[in-house]
Amino acid sequence: DAKTTQPPSMDCAEGRAANLPCNHSTISGNEYVYWYRQIHSQGPQYIIHGLKNNETNEMASLIITEDRKSSTLILPHATLRDTAVYYCIVAGSSNTGKLIFGQGTTLQVKP
Amino acid sequence: DAGVIQSPRHEVTEMGQEVTLRCKPISGHDYLFWYRQTMMRGLELLIYFNNNVPIDDSGMPEDRFSAKMPNASFSTLKIQPSEPRDSAVYFCASSMGPERDTQYFGPGTRLTVL
Numbered sequence: 001d002a003k004t005t006q007p008p009s010m011d012c013a014e015g016r017a018a019n020l021p022c023n024h025s026t027i028s029g030n031e032y033v034y035w036y037r038q039i040h041s042q043g044p045q046y047i048i049h050g051l052k053n054n055e056t057n058e059m060a061s062l063i064i065t066e067d068r069k070s071s072t073l074i075l076p077h078a079t080l081r082d083t084a085v086y087y088c089i090v091a092g093s094s095n096t097g098k099l100i101f102g103q104g105t106t107l108q109v110k111p
Numbered sequence: 112d113a114g115v116i117q118s119p120r121h122e123v124t125e126m127g128q129e130v131t132l133r134c135k136p137i138s139g140h141d142y143l144f145w146y147r148q149t150m151m152r153g154l155e156l157l158i159y160f161n162n163n164v165p166i167d168d169s170g171m172p173e174d175r176f177s178a179k180m181p182n183a184s185f186s187t188l189k190i191q192p193s194e195p196r197d198s199a200v201y202f203c204a205s206s207m208g209p210e211r212d213t214q215y216f217g218p219g220t221r222l223t224v225l
Contacts, residue, residue, distance in 0.1 A: 034212055043115075043202050043216030044154070091212045098167070099212060101154040 004088045009106045012082075018075040020105050022088030025069040032092045033064060034099070035073045037084040044087065044101070047073065078109045115217035117203050123223045129191040132220045135184055136205030144204040144214060145178055145188050154202070160186065161208070193224045 005023040012018040024033065034049040048055055048062045050071070055062045061074040075082055087104040116135040124130055136143045144159040158168040163180045171178070175194070180186040190197055200221050204214040 032212065038154075043204070043219050044214075046213050046215065049213065098156055098159070099214065100156075103153060 003100075004090055004102055006086075006088050006102065006105045008103065009108070011108050011110055012075075012078045014080060014109055014111050015077055018073075018078040018082065018107055018109070020073040020075075020086050020088075020107065021070065022073070023070045024088070024090045027068050027090050030092065031090050033062065033068075033071050034089040034091055035060070035062065036087045036089065036099075036101075037082075038087070038104075039081075039084040047086075078107075080109050080111065083107060083109045115203055115205055115215055117201075117217035117220050119220060120218065121221045121223075123225065124193055125225050126194055127192045128224075129189065130193045130197075130222060130224075132188040132201050132203075132222070134186045134188070134203030134217060136186070136203070137207075137215055138184070140205035140207045140215075141183070142206040142208060142211045142214075143180060143186050144206075145186070146202040146204065146216075147199045148202065148219075149199045157188070161211075190222075193222075195224045198222055198224050 035047040085104040204216040
C-alpha cells in the first residue's frame with residue numbers, strides 16, 4: 001500500500017475553513033484516498049474517501065489533484081469539536097482490507 | 112443502530128492474568144477488525160475477520176494473543192498471560208464489503224496491566 005505524508009500539526013480559527021494536506025506520491029491506479037479522524041479518547045471516525053474525483057459529504061470535502069499524488073481535506077466551517085487527529089490513508093489496492101494509520105495531523109481549532 | 116459495542120470499557124489487571132476483550136459489530140457487517148493503540152506505536156491492526164473467518168493475523172504480537180469470532184455478532188480478543196507492555200487501548204471496528212475500508216470503530220477498551 002502507498003504511504004502518506006502529513007504535517008504533524010495545524011491550527012485553525014473557529015468558523016474558518018480547515019485545509020488539511022496529504023501527499024501520496026506512490027499511490028497506484030486502483031487505490032483510494034481515505035480520511036479518518038480521532039477525537040481525544042474516542043475511536044477513529046470515518047470522514048470521506050475518493051478515487052480521483054472530488055467528493056463532498058455532510059462532514060467535509062475531499063480534493064484530489066489530477067495526478068492523484070496529493071489531496072486536501074476541507075472542513076468548511078471548523079468548530080471546536082473538530083479538534084482531533086486527522087489521518088490520511090491510501091487503501092484498496094490488494095484487497096486486504098487493511099488500513100495503515102500513520103501519525104496523522106493534529107488539528108487544533110481555536111476560538 | 113447502536114454502532115460497534117465493546118466491553119469492558121476499562122480493564123485493570125495484574126501481570127499474568129488472563130484478559131478477554133469483547134466486541135459486537137454492527138449488524139450486517141461482514142468484516143471485523145481488532146486494533147491496538149499505544150503512544151509509541153500508534154494505531155496498528157492486529158487481526159481481521161471476514162464472515163467469521165480470520166483472514167490476516169500477521170499483526171498479532173505473539174502467541175499470548177488470540178482472537179475468535181464464533182458468530183457474526185460477537186468476537187473476543189484474549190491475552191493470556193498478560194504483561195505490562197500489553198497496556199494499550201484496544202479498538203474493534205466493523206465494515207461491510209465491498210466498502211470494507213469504510214470502517215466503523217467502537218469506543219475502545221483501555222487495558223492497564225500492572
